[in-house]
Amino acid sequence: MSKTMSDFVNACQVVDVHEHHMSEVAHSRDVNLLKLFQQSYAAWTSHVLPSEPKATGDMLSTATEPITWEALAPFLERSGSNAFVRNLAGGVAELYGVAETGITRDNWEAVDALVRLRHREATWPSEVIGRAAIGRIVTDPFLDPLMDPRPVLGQSYDAVLRINAFALGWHPESRDHNGNCGHTLLRRLGMEVKTFDDYCDAIRELVAGCARRNHVALKNALAYDRDLSFDEPNEDLARQAWGQRSPSPAARKAFCDFVVDLFCQLAGEAGLPVQTHLGTAIISGSHPLRMTGLIERHPRTRFLLMHLAYPWSRDLLGMAFVYRNVWLDLCWSFLLSPSHFKLALHEAIEVLPDESRMMIGGDCLHVEETFAAIQGARRLIGEVLKEKVASGYFRPRDAERLAVRILGENARELFRLS
Numbered sequence: 001m002s003k004t005m006s007d008f009v010n011a012c013q014v015v016d017v018h019e020h021h022m023s024e025v026a027h028s029r030d031v032n033l034l035k036l037f038q039q040s041y042a043a044w045t046s047h048v049l050p051s052e053p054k055a056t057g058d059m060l061s062t063a064t065e066p067i068t069w070e071a072l073a074p075f076l077e078r079s080g081s082n083a084f085v086r087n088l089a090g091g092v093a094e095l096y097g098v099a100e101t102g103i104t105r106d107n108w109e110a111v112d113a114l115v116r117l118r119h120r121e122a123t124w125p126s127e128v129i130g131r132a133a134i135g136r137i138v139t140d141p142f143l144d145p146l147m148d149p150r151p152v153l154g155q156s157y158d159a160v161l162r163i164n165a166f167a168l169g170w171h172p173e174s175r176d177h178n179g180n181c182g183h184t185l186l187r188r189l190g191m192e193v194k195t196f197d198d199y200c201d202a203i204r205e206l207v208a209g210c211a212r213r214n215h216v217a218l219k220n221a222l223a224y225d226r227d228l229s230f231d232e233p234n235e236d237l238a239r240q241a242w243g244q245r246s247p248s249p250a251a252r253k254a255f256c257d258f259v260v261d262l263f264c265q266l267a268g269e270a271g272l273p274v275q276t277h278l279g280t281a282i283i284s285g286s287h288p289l290r291m292t293g294l295i296e297r298h299p300r301t302r303f304l305l306m307h308l309a310y311p312w313s314r315d316l317l318g319m320a321f322v323y324r325n326v327w328l329d330l331c332w333s334f335l336l337s338p339s340h341f342k343l344a345l346h347e348a349i350e351v352l353p354d355e356s357r358m359m360i361g362g363d364c365l366h367v368e369e370t371f372a373a374i375q376g377a378r379r380l381i382g383e384v385l386k387e388k389v390a391s392g393y394f395r396p397r398d399a400e401r402l403a404v405r406i407l408g409e410n411a412r413e414l415f416r417l418s
Helices: 003-011 033-038 041-046 052-059 069-078 083-095 108-119 124-131 149-153 182-188 196-208 235-241 249-270 288-297 313-322 338-351 367-390 396-414
Strands: 014-019 134-139 157-162 215-220 274-276 303-306 326-329
Touching: 003 367, 003 396, 014 367, 014 396, 033 041, 033 069, 033 083, 033 108, 041 069, 041 083, 069 083, 083 108, 083 367, 124 134, 124 367, 134 149, 134 396, 149 157, 196 249, 215 249, 235 249, 249 274, 249 288, 288 303, 288 313, 303 313, 313 326, 313 338, 338 367, 367 396
Parallel strands: 014 134, 134 157, 157 215, 215 274, 274 303, 303 326
Antiparallel strands: none
C-alpha cells in the first residue's frame, strides 16, 4: 500500500457497527492467553458448527483448563493457516510486544503473564479501543438483549436490541438459541402478557423504548434459529401457536414470521435500522435471497445486511443494487477470508448505487480480537482503494472520500449517531 493511502486510512476514526462486547467477557478480570483464543472465532476451527449454540456455549464457558503450549498449539500450529487464527495471533502479538516473533513456544508464558496482568486493569479495554482509533461502538449483548451499554461499557457505546427471543415467544417457556426468553425479558420491563394481543402491544412498547436504553437498531439473528424465509404475515395461523409448548411447525413459523414482520414495520416507523445475520449459521436457510420478501414488504425500513452473506456475496451485492433500503455491514467477512473480502469490496465499490451503503464492524467478544479485526480491515480497505487508484478507476480524492464513509461517516448517518 502506498504510504499516502495507508496513512490516510489509518488516520480515519472508526465507527464500529457490530461487536459482542459484554462486561462478562470484554471487561472480565479473569482472562489469560488461552481464553483469548477459546473466546474468539479461532475457536471455530475446532468445532463442527451446524449452528451457533454449541459455539456460544463453549466460547463463553467459565471453565478453566491448564495453560500449556500443548493447549495453545492446536490454534497456533495445527490451525495456524486459518485467517481467524492469524488475525487474532497477530493482534495479540502487536498489543503485547512480540510482533517481531509472534507467539511461540519460547515466549508464550511471558505473553500469558502480560495478558493476565493487563486484564486486571480496568482501563485496558478502553486503551485497546483507543489504539484501534475506534470512536464509537454498536454492540450486540446477546447474553442480555435489554442491556443499556453505557452504564456498563461506557459512553462510546450503543447497543442493538436482538429480537430472536421475542420472535420465538409463543409460550412463556420458549427460548432462543442463546437461552433468552421473550416473556422473561418483557417482565423485566414491567410488562406481563396474557394474550396474543397483549404480546403485540408489548412489542410495540419495547420498540418505543429503544432510545431510552440506548438501542440504536434491531438485530435479527434468527439465521441461528430457523431459515430466513419470512412469509407474508398470517395472523390466524400465528395465533394458533400462542400459549403452546410445542406448536405445529406451520404455526410456529407463522408466529415468528408475524412477529418479525411487526418488528420491521415498527423499525421503519421509528427510524431504526434492522441488522440481519446472513451466510454461515444454519447454512441451508441463510441465503440472502430468502430475505427478499421481507425487504420488499417494508420499503421504509432500512436493512443492514451482514457478513457479506458469505459464501453468497455476489447475490447480496445484487440485492443491494436492486433494493434501495439495503445497506451492507462488512463485519466478520474480512476475518474469515481477507482475499475474498478484497474481491467482494472491489465489486461492491463498482455495483452499489451510492457511497453510503457500506460500513464495518469487528464482531468480536474480546477487545484484542476487535483491535486485530479493525486493524486488518483498515489494511485491506486501503489496499483495495490503492488498487482502484492505480487502475485509474478512482482519483486519490475519490478513494479518500470513500474511506471516510466506510470507516465512519456511513454508520453515523445510518444509526443517526450524534
